Amino acid sequence: MITTAFSYHKAGTVADALKLLAECGDDAKILAGGHSLIPAMKLRLNQPEHLIDISGISEIRYIRCEGNSLRVGAGATHADIANSSDVQSHMPMLAETAALIGDPAVRNKGTMGGVLAHADPAADYPAALLAADAEVVVQGPGGERIIALENFLLGLFDTDLAENEIIVEVRMNISPSNAKSTYQKFMQPASRYAIVGCAAMVTVDQGRISDAKVAFSSVAEKAFRAREVENALKGQEASEATIKAAVKNAVNGVEVLSDHFASSEYRGHLAKVYAERALKAVI
Amino acid sequence: MGVPIQVTVNGKPYKAEVEPRQLLVHFLRDTLRMTGTHVGCDTSSCGACTIHMNGEAVKSCTILAVQADGGEIKTIEGMSPDGNGTLHPLQEGFKEEHGLQCGFCTPGMIMAADALLKENPNPSETEIRHALEGNFCRCTGYHNIVKSIQYAADKMRKEVTHG
Numbered sequence: 001m002i003t004t005a006f007s008y009h010k011a012g013t014v015a016d017a018l019k020l021l022a023e024c025g026d027d028a029k030i031l032a033g034g035h036s037l038i039p040a041m042k043l044r045l046n047q048p049e050h051l052i053d054i055s056g057i058s059e060i061r062y063i064r065c066e067g068n069s070l071r072v073g074a075g076a077t078h079a080d081i082a083n084s085s086d087v088q089s090h091m092p093m094l095a096e097t098a099a100l101i102g103d104p105a106v107r108n109k110g111t112m113g114g115v116l117a118h119a120d121p122a123a124d125y126p127a128a129l130l131a132a133d134a135e136v137v138v139q140g141p142g143g144e145r146i147i148a149l150e151n152f153l154l155g156l157f158d159t160d161l162a163e164n165e166i167i168v169e170v171r172m173n174i175s176p177s178n179a180k181s182t183y184q185k186f187m188q189p190a191s192r193y194a195i196v197g198c199a200a201m202v203t204v205d206q207g208r209i210s211d212a213k214v215a216f217s218s219v220a221e222k223a224f225r226a227r228e229v230e231n232a233l234k235g236q237e238a239s240e241a242t243i244k245a246a247v248k249n250a251v252n253g254v255e256v257l258s259d260h261f262a263s264s265e266y267r268g269h270l271a272k273v274y275a276e277r278a279l280k281a282v283i
Numbered sequence: 284m285g286v287p288i289q290v291t292v293n294g295k296p297y298k299a300e301v302e303p304r305q306l307l308v309h310f311l312r313d314t315l316r317m318t319g320t321h322v323g324c325d326t327s328s329c330g331a332c333t334i335h336m337n338g339e340a341v342k343s344c345t346i347l348a349v350q351a352d353g354g355e356i357k358t359i360e361g362m363s364p365d366g367n368g369t370l371h372p373l374q375e376g377f378k379e380e381h382g383l384q385c386g387f388c389t390p391g392m393i394m395a396a397d398a399l400l401k402e403n404p405n406p407s408e409t410e411i412r413h414a415l416e417g418n419f420c421r422c423t424g425y426h427n428i429v430k431s432i433q434y435a436a437d438k439m440r441k442e443v444t445h446g
């Protein structure tokens with residue numbers, strides 16, 4: 001399959017990319033790993049006139065800790081994130097999530113920034129990042145904006161990113177040393193995209209759950225925090241009975257997605273099953 | 284229209300002008316006439332087009348040829364150690380262990396396996412199957428593919444220890 005014709009521009013720096021975006025106007029698209037954009041362009045779902053390739057910008061391909069904050073550059077690939085010792089030790093569920101994306105070749109190309117900008121409801125990172133209270137850092141002509149991921153994700157393939165902005169980083173506080181986290185995914189076996197994904201980060205203090213953050217990917221039009229589940233866990237005894245009671249609330253008030261892989265009823269059921277598995281793994 | 288690129292493919296430098304929308308797999312197959320890299324699904328799923336770009340396994344149907352500018356590419360044509368018919372241990376393994384039937388998936392399987400063995404010279408069966416998650420085979424049922432890769436891993440480890 002051949003995409004429509006476009007002009008190709010290679011950006012060397014973020015400033016370069018922003019300048020190109022301003023010059024090329026509405027019909028320009030950023031190209032990062034290309035693993036969502038190129039397939040969409042082949043299907044002619046996207047027909048940009050200009051592609052601005054940011055995959056060679058080294059200043060956004062990093063993973064580092066700054067004090068208590070874990071910073072992942074938008075250009076970090078899924079393989080970079082899965083293999084990073086900083087991520088493995090300071091936000092283990094994020095490394096676990098990255099390692100479950102697609103297959104090795106997809107992980108070698110796809111990037112953090114690409115996932116967040118694309119806002120596919122089936123993307124894996126958003127659940128883990130919401131459970132980590134992550135923030136997205138974007139740059140535009142007016143400078144930098146920092147947006148909580150929860151406010152950044154607006155809906156199906158829709159974000160708060162303006163057309164003349166690019167994502168440069170996602171940041172989050174490192175996981176408290178007594179917290180445990182995991183991401184559990186039920187995947188479509190051929191594409192390996194999530195049908196349901198659940199991230200959980202829990203702190204247990206002397207047999208009681210002192211903090212709990214639970215979030216889902218691929219259950220609704222956008223990833224979301226399951227606050228009813230969290231509230232049913234907090235302050236309770238760390239037991240199987242607590243978990244079983246809490247996960248009953250997993251999709252309360254949520255419009256659950258239905259597609260040819262899973263009806264909304266089945267997906268809603270899977271959400272509870274995967275929340276239970278995730279919580280049992282960390283409590 | 285054309286954008287000039289320079290790429291090294293299997294150790295040999297090439298210069299060409301490519302249309303930006305040309306996929307890397309078509310550049311390899313149609314421009315350089317290296318048809319060992321296959322197009323199976325053209326939707327980034329099957330792995331038949333797997334090659335190495337700058338040392339990493341990637342799907343060449345999901346990369347633009349312009350993105351390979353300045354890069355190092357390795358394809359199935361570059362696997363033979365002498366470039367003259369001597370088989371790489373992986374190629375030998377697929378032959379010895381009947382790792383192929385129609386052979387369509389084989390170039391991609393070998394390139395994915397080569398990337399795995401570079402990272403992990405002694406993979407378990409589970410690790411091999413995990414590394415091949417992006418490579419589909421419609422014929423073999425994967426069993427002999429796993430054995431072929433184990434054959435190659437054993438042979439390559441012995442070659443390392445015996446110098």
Ligand SMILES: Cc1cc2nc3c(=O)[nH]c(=O)nc-3n(C[C@H](O)[C@H](O)[C@H](O)COP(=O)(O)OP(=O)(O)OC[C@H]3O[C@@H](n4cnc5c(N)ncnc54)[C@H](O)[C@@H]3O)c2cc1C
Nearest residue numbers: 030032033034035036037102110111113114117123124167
């Ligand atoms: C076979 C296959 C299996 C997959 N399986 C999974 C899976 O299991 N889980 C999962 O989560 N994903 C999966 N993916 C998607 C994969 O993770 C993509 O890499 C990701 O969705 C997009 O990242 P990218 O870097 O490739 O972005 P691109 O495809 O280059 O870009 C995607 C979109 O984001 C925009 N963009 C990219 N970077 C930026 C930036 N820094 N700032 C602003 N806009 C930007 C682009 O303009 C475009 O609109 C799969 C993909 C394939 C092909």
Ligand code: FES
Nearest residue numbers: 323324325330344
């Ligand atoms: S042809 Fe590239 S993944 Fe199938």
Ligand code: FES
Nearest residue numbers: 384386420421422
């Ligand atoms: S041998 Fe026929 S597809 Fe694998």
